[in-house]
Amino acid sequence: xxxxxxxxxxxxxxxxxxxxxxxxxxxxxxxxxxxxxxxxxxxxxxxxxxxxxxxxxxxxxxxxxxxxxxxxxxxxxxxxxxxxxxxxxxxxxxxxxxxxxxxxxxxxxxxxxxx
Amino acid sequence: xxxxxxxxxxxxxxxxxxxxxxxxxxxxxxxxxxxxxxxxxxxxxxxxxxxxxxxxxxxxxxxxxxxxxxxxxxxxxxxxxxxxxxxxxxxxxxxxxxxxxxxxxxxxxxxxx
Numbered sequence: 001x002x003x004x005x006x007x008x009x010x011x012x013x014x015x016x017x018x019x020x021x022x023x024x025x026x027x028x029x030x031x032x033x034x035x036x037x038x039x040x041x042x043x044x045x046x047x048x049x050x051x052x053x054x055x056x057x058x059x060x061x062x063x064x065x066x067x068x069x070x071x072x073x074x075x076x077x078x079x080x081x082x083x084x085x086x087x088x089x090x091x092x093x094x095x096x097x098x099x100x101x102x103x104x105x106x107x108x109x110x111x112x113x114x115x
Numbered sequence: 116x117x118x119x120x121x122x123x124x125x126x127x128x129x130x131x132x133x134x135x136x137x138x139x140x141x142x143x144x145x146x147x148x149x150x151x152x153x154x155x156x157x158x159x160x161x162x163x164x165x166x167x168x169x170x171x172x173x174x175x176x177x178x179x180x181x182x183x184x185x186x187x188x189x190x191x192x193x194x195x196x197x198x199x200x201x202x203x204x205x206x207x208x209x210x211x212x213x214x215x216x217x218x219x220x221x222x223x224x225x226x227x228x
Contacts (some may be wrong), residue, residue, distance in 0.1 A: 004158070033215055041203055042218030043159060056215070091158050097213055103149075104214060106158030 004107035006092050010111045013082055020078045022111045025094030028076040032075050033104065034067055042090055049075060050097065082114045119203045123158045124223045127197075133190040135222050137203030140184040146181060147206055148215065150188045152199040159202065159218070162188065200224070
């Protein structure tokens with residue numbers, strides 16, 4: 001296992017379309033996080049899963065954003081009716097519950113461009 | 116989580132030590148100091164973390180003041196590949212958001228030849 005994998009790496013979509021991103025965490029990691037990063041800013045936390053349970057979703061930016069982790073392994077982040085303001089890098093990270101204060105490992109991100 | 120303050124940018128000559136400061140004057144006793152960095156177009160990378168003792172690993176050293184209100188990340192021999200944005204994050208472990216990290220804008224470090 002080589003780390004957190006995100007697909008696609010780049011996505012260009014027309015305004016109003018729906019998009020879905022996938023994240024495959026490190027295999028033994030049961031915690032998974034989604035972040036969004038806009039130009040010149042640090043990553044912004046969106047949501048968090050522990051196994052298949054979504055324990056924090058109040059930071060999702062609007063009801064157009066949703067995330068799932070159905071079997072506690074990979075996760076998807078969906079944006080419905082995309083807007084130009086959704087253009088950003090979407091980052092996924094994972095960590096292990098077995099180690100206290102463990103670091104999170106990040107994927108390379110999916111760069112979304114809404115035209 | 117406690118708020119952190121970092122300089123927006125710093126320069127360092129290749130081969131010299133890079134000392135990146137971070138102020139976290141409102142840090143609580145159970146909050147850890149984490150450092151991550153982000154090289155252009157990549158995801159953030161963990162560097163080091165600590166509670167109150169100084170820490171060292173293969174990447175860097177973390178010096179935390181006795182009152183824990185500030186810290187310094189030290190890259191002992193900076194290389195061009197260390198050019199990145201460095202984030203200082205203070206985080207309770209755990210919180211309602213699990214281990215979610217509250218990134219600020221960080222310090223953009225430029226290592227020059």
